[in-house]
Every structure is written in structure tokens, then in C-alpha cells.
Amino acid sequence: MIPSAATFAVPTPSPGDLAAHRGAMLRFARRRIRDENLAEDAVQDALLAALSNLGSFQGQSALRTG
Numbered sequence: 001m002i003p004s005a006a007t008f009a010v011p012t013p014s015p016g017d018l019a020a021h022r023g024a025m026l027r028f029a030r031r032r033i034r035d036e037n038l039a040e041d042a043v044q045d046a047l048l049a050a051l052s053n054l055g056s057f058q059g060q061s062a063l064r065t066g
Contacts, residue, residue, distance in 0.1 A: 012057060018050050 022043060029039035 012054055015051055015054075018047055018054075022047065 025043045025046060026039060029042045030036065033039045033042060
């Protein structure tokens, strides 16, 4: 019998888990946006949104893909 997804507990990422990806996010944003201040703002907005919604993370994807 194959266990269902409900069988496994999905650990909720911690703020530290999210912060660990900040550098990669900032590098990506700098390449796309090409403005240091706007790139920083975009990353901060993304991290704030992720922190605000940690409770809804279902573990169906990785924190970082790619």
C-alpha cells in the first residue's frame, strides 16, 4: 500500500530557512531588474510575503527550485 500525502507531516520552514535563500534571490533579482535598489525591494517583498504565509506551505514544492 502506498502511503497518502496526509500520512507524512510536512515541516514548516523557519524564517531562517527562508533567509538562507536571500543571497540567491538577490542575485537573480539583480540580473532581471538591473537596479540594485529595486532588486533589494523585490527580494524583501518576496521574503515578507513568504514569512506572512508560512502556515499555508504544504510542502508540495521546494523552498528553492533551480
